[in-house]
Amino acid sequence: MAPAAIDKKIEALREKIRHHEYRYYVLDDPEISDAEFDKLINELKKIEAEHPDWITPDSPTQRVGGKAREGFVKARHSSPMLSLDNAYSEEELRDWERRVHELSGRNDVEYMCELKLDGMSLALHYSGAHLERGITRGDGNVGEDVTSNVRTVRSIPLSIAKEKLKKAGIPEDFETRGEMLMPIAAFRKLNEDRAQHGLATFANPRNFTAGTVRQLEPSITAQRRLDYFPYMLLKDGRTYFDRHSKTMDALEAAGFKVNPHRKLAKNLDEVWKFIHDWEEKREALPYEIDGIVIKVDRTGLQRELGFTGKAPRWAIAYKYAARGGVTLIEDIVPQVGRTGKLTPVAWLKPVPIGGTTVSRATLHNMDEIERLGVRIGDWVEVERGGDVIPKVVKVVNDKDHPRGHRQFLMPEHCPICKGNVVRTPGEADHRCVNANCPAKLQGTILHFASRHVMNIDGLGDALVSQLSESGLVKNVADLYRLTKDDLLKLERIGDKSAQNVLDEIATSKKAPLERVIYGLGIRFVGERTAQFLAEHFGSLDAIMKASAEELQEVNEVGPRIAESISEFFSDEHNRQLVNDLRKAGLTLTGQKKEKGTKLAGKTFVLTGTLANFSRDEAKKLIEDAGGRVSGSVSKKTDYVVAGADAGSKLDKARELGVAVIGEDEMQVLVGSRRSAS
């Protein structure tokens, strides 16, 4: 094909993909299936692989391009990113309106009402209709350049067709400000996955969003669903349209995900109605909001009204009251979650809060109980946020509310299965370590069946919950005993899909040892650690017999992971499970990998961007040669491998006199490349 023809074909394909990204991520209304979408992406990838010169930064394949970094570069805002003053009552809101009327000398002010999205604010700069930069709010004047992470958010256009911008009345160089957030469903799922893998969880979607936007690896950001809702459009740091409502319409016309729940109100009564309506409706939103933002619609008026210190006079945030009440803790009962975590739950004297009766509230963990100093029999203040389970906020103690006397202690055995309950030193959570615990069962089966583990297709949420609730599957080994008759007794499963699932289960027996290890769901043992364990020991039996010291000889296994593995296999139920899996015919042995000894006893630190290896690849190379890779430079470090843009670790190495080498020398040391001399 002639170059011009290829160019045209690629661009047409990209436009098609952009259109479907828009349908899916902006409108939530896809026109094609995920598989069809993947097909288009793969087609584009294939053409781009054949013609790398034709790859452009705004191609849909280039969302995840950036490499891992050690930190973010600071960036100054075009004009300060301000916050808002708050109003907590109708009276405060009417006071605000009075000031607007007085200062503007008019009584016919129109207001735009918008949801106050509970995420983090972010500025996007477009230049020549291309996304150029994404900057966090920071201190309002200077934020951090998080462009490579922002690019992974699929509701943010990487480029916008110039005709489209023109039609929307937006110049090619402009800035949006808006809110980045994580939908509640994504938050729950990601948090659960983290808990499953022994990682710290996030308290709310806002914190998870902030953590994700500031991720040093864009590929991780890309795996988490974030959304961006713009609510400002600036040109050279100044508002562009003469009405805020026009700004919102224009951003929408340009293809941004503008929040549809907005209203132009003619007066404060209409504003109040909007506030009132959303107080209840907000429960059904897929993301969290903490109030309503009210903005004077005319930009000219906004300029007249100006600012006070840090907030504009032309806007205000009406904050919904945290719904709370005072009640008595009748008991504290540990509840076992899907990941085996024991959450102390306060059983309350039922109290009406925000239209519902609350009789349970979470106390999170023992640290929280100690922080609050709460005892059974205490009177407490309870709060209910948008979607979250009610929580105990503080102990109330006055003449009408005497203190309780009974201390709550975590049980040593799981209230559901009597398995051992363990609190890992340095952690807040207590957990049941029995893999067969019914409370953990569904989570354990889903993990076991998932794509990166035993890859049993067809074993989804609905089927797993039926299998566990019917008692057909009490642990993952039971999966291998299922018959077609068993499956046909369940709801919504036909002969063909029953057979498919059974075939998938049978095929999974061939999965290699590392997958089985990963599938057991041992805390802190992720995919990589499972691989290292398999390579080091060569069989599950050897791992079970290994002492904590022996386990620590494995790459990346420290005292915490070793202890978790020992704990897991010291539980009788778990040993029985392994026997059952053996009887079912799973692969419990593998190929032991002989490690190199060339770099035995040598510690390396990697810093900066290497030209030929990712961090993980370089790490593996060193570890395979018997070396160790550490995260920080100390006197004990033997070599610092420095790539491009190396930062503070390089300075530290120089300060301590540690040998600094490049990646070529690293390859020579590990023996994968001959020395030049």
Ligand code: IVH
């Ligand atoms: S306008 C100068 N509109 O609330 C006014 N802010 O407390 C700039 N927020 O930092 C803000 N939803 O992160 C505006 N529809 C909305 C908003 C919104 C959420 C956040 C924003 C801001 C904070 C102010």
